[in-house]
Amino acid sequence: MINGEIKNIKVNGTFYPTSFILVGIPGLEGVYKWVGLVVCLCYVLGLLGNMILLAVISASSVLHKPMFIFLSLLASNDALLSTSIAPKMLSIFWFQKRHIGFESCLLQMFFLHSFTSLESGLLLGMAFDRYIAICQPLSYGSIMTNSIIVKLVIFLLLRAVILFSPCIILIQRFPAFRTNVVPHSYCEHMAIVKLAAADIRINSALGLAVAFTISGTDMLFILISYCAIFHAVFRLPSKEARLKTFNTCIPHMCIFLSFYGLALFTFLSHRYGGKRIPPYVHIILADTYTLVPPMLNPIIYGVKTKLIREQVWKALSTYQSLHVK
Template identity: 45%
Template sequence: MAASPQPNATFLYPDFILTGIPGLGSIQAWLTLVFGPMYVLALLGNGALLAVVRTDSSLHQPMFLLLATLAATDLGLATSITPGLLVVLWRGPRLMPYAACLAQMFFVHALTAMESGVLLAMACDRAVAIGRPLHYPILVTKARVGYVVLVLALKAVAIVVPFPLLVARFEHFRAKTICHAYCAHMAVVELVVGNTQVNNLYGLGLSLAVSGVDILGITGSYGLIAHTVLQLPTREARTKAFGTCSSHICVILAFYVPGLFSYLTHRFGHHTVPKPMHILLSIIYLLLPPALNPLIYGARTKQIRDRLLESFTFRKSHV
């Protein structure tokens, strides 16, 4: 029988203390000059995308509705960690109430799962648009996009709810200090007094299942796209078809490449990659896509670029 925790050595449902990036000391304050502008860029860029899609009826099409969903998800993902992150980097360790920590854990992981699902939906949308262009208006409608977004949101909530619940079943923690910049699931689990095997297995299984299934779906969609495009008769037609997917490919790389590095270093690089690098990679994984996605779509999608330029020049002419 396991020995019961000693009252003077454990804490009952504690308010945690986030340390930021341990090992960097005062240097981490300078990181606010990197992550702060990234957050501002995410707010302005995704906010502008949402405003343009909402106000321009010509953009009320399935592809742009999925893009608006991605922008809303990016706003939520960046906001779920960045305000607190900037405080802890600039001012040092800060108190994080127990309930707020569990809430942040839920939103970070749920919005990450949601973003991955939206990227898969966008890949499928492009596959239908290129593979079956004549049937696209019938197969992909605004109503069906709405159902898909609802299903993705419900799925993200359902699969991530166990994270805070699996942590909440433990009453005692061996320390209050979380050596991290936000309440990541595994960073909190490390402080638990008790058998955390279920937490570890669920976290690993969920990462592999969600990312693995979505990546396989995206790969399959682009396999179909490549097969269709390579059969087009002219080089100009092939280039144009691939060009319609270029923005989405860039967004996929911005999301999954940092995520892959973060996952591999966390799972297999404990003894070779310093802990500050683990935390920096996890922050970049969450902040880089929301900051880059609006730039990618704004620069490479003609309809959005034109609407943004029209809006800017119209306002400027009335100043």
């Protein structure tokens, strides 16, 4: 038994694990309570912000437009993304509950990467929405219909499941693992793959191919959309019109930069940082990449979008008046 909890079979120096042990952030064990406090703060703020955003959009008929439908989908995905990892991270940092069952680990990995994939796809959908609204405004109503949005979301969900399922299946086919101790805060794909007592080249190549197929393709089309948007904006006759149109894109641009900026920084530091960057830095970056964007997204849209600000204040005023009565 390990800590009297779950048995892991060890034969000739290899493991046939029924569970993994998540270390958290190796090297920062002395400050786990403070790390847990930061994780809890990010999680609670993100969950609260996204729930408020969902409530305001669903309750306000003036926000029942494609732009805000995409935003509500993003808020739902952000809440699920952070929930897939934050509770387990808090149990590690605050209560030293490091064990996670083999199947539970694979399930967490699947949800984490699926929600990350969906996040990327929704950002692409939001960029497409802004492109149609600015570059083809007369066709906006006929193109950006609820039917199109539903089909896009179904496609994005299927894309995540179809592309990432083989990664899960290949991990299940490993004959054994060198250890069941995972030097990470959650069940990240490559962190588990590197523990295998087998040839991992196919898994590594597949993980890289999936990442580039999803994030690389989405980022490319988002950049193309914004090149077309900027070209259209700068051709507008008046400065006031240019600023007004450009302001509708600022929240999405901020979210795009925070998500992909952290993703690229995490990827590059992990792949090319080598021994120059301490392991705990890689893990902190990975944790930041999964926890910070879901926290920032509702704040960015709440601050930068006038319609949302107005509806939030309206809801607060209504609540306050009812409470006073």
